[in-house]
Amino acid sequence: MKDLLLLEWKKFNGNAVFKALALIYIAIAPFVILAGKDVFKDMPPPMPSSKMFYEFPTVWDYQGYIGNWLVPFCLGFLAIYIVTSEVSNRTMRQNIIIGMTRKEFFYSKFLTILSFAVVATVLYAISSIVIGMIYTDGFDLELIMDNNFAIVRYFLLCMGYMSFAMMLGFLIRKGTLTLLFYFLYVMMLEPILMLIHVYYFKNSSRNYWPINSIEDLMPFPLFKVPDYFVNKEWDFNILLPYTHAIGMAILYSSIFIFVAYRSFMRRDI
Numbered sequence: 001m002k003d004l005l006l007l008e009w010k011k012f013n014g015n016a017v018f019k020a021l022a023l024i025y026i027a028i029a030p031f032v033i034l035a036g037k038d039v040f041k042d043m044p045p046p047m048p049s050s051k052m053f054y055e056f057p058t059v060w061d062y063q064g065y066i067g068n069w070l071v072p073f074c075l076g077f078l079a080i081y082i083v084t085s086e087v088s089n090r091t092m093r094q095n096i097i098i099g100m101t102r103k104e105f106f107y108s109k110f111l112t113i114l115s116f117a118v119v120a121t122v123l124y125a126i127s128s129i130v131i132g133m134i135y136t137d138g139f140d141l142e143l144i145m146d147n148n149f150a151i152v153r154y155f156l157l158c159m160g161y162m163s164f165a166m167m168l169g170f171l172i173r174k175g176t177l178t179l180l181f182y183f184l185y186v187m188m189l190e191p192i193l194m195l196i197h198v199y200y201f202k203n204s205s206r207n208y209w210p211i212n213s214i215e216d217l218m219p220f221p222l223f224k225v226p227d228y229f230v231n232k233e234w235d236f237n238i239l240l241p242y243t244h245a246i247g248m249a250i251l252y253s254s255i256f257i258f259v260a261y262r263s264f265m266r267r268d269i
Helices: 002-012 016-028 032-039 058-088 091-097 102-135 150-172 175-201 204-208 210-215 242-266
Strands: none
Touching (some): 091 102, 102 150, 150 242, 175 210
């Protein structure tokens, strides 16, 4: 495991795209929430006081929601890049020819996205705790940890997006085409399919689409306020319960990883 990760690091640590995406995420993710301190000051109802963005326990939700935007762009892009760049540079074939097994090659990619998810989650946890401690009066350990398994949910959020991106990388293999389909599906195609689903079925099953299930791990916090954001014409909630979102994220991530593995093991290199 250590050798496979070290090999991946040697491949990409000098790569400009890899460095840029990693640095953008590291530089932006912990601090972008602070930009809203003055922007959302004294907002009218139902918008909360901007102080809620930074206090325990709600800082976990708002910081997580920011990650819900950054993770698919930065880490999803990275997951695609580490696979498709190997194809375009012919290093995938070269690695197999010189003695690396297919399983080892796939595990190296899986371990890489797993490492990305761990680092991103640690960054999320540290930044949320530090910001919360600065802005919360009279905090204690119980208040800090009152977060509905936010750290676990954030990790699964990262793994969900990156496993989906990695699967597309192994299936499509063309970098530009993979990125185009990835962002098209995440931003447009699944929302359109969900609208069609709602129109014909009008029940809570529309919440269980893959990316929506992953998004519901860290949704926009105000969608949890039923007085303002529940559609009275629908007889179901617009968000999955956290327990359902966690279960579906684990299921979908496992499916994505399995499909990626089977595709890579069966196809020519």
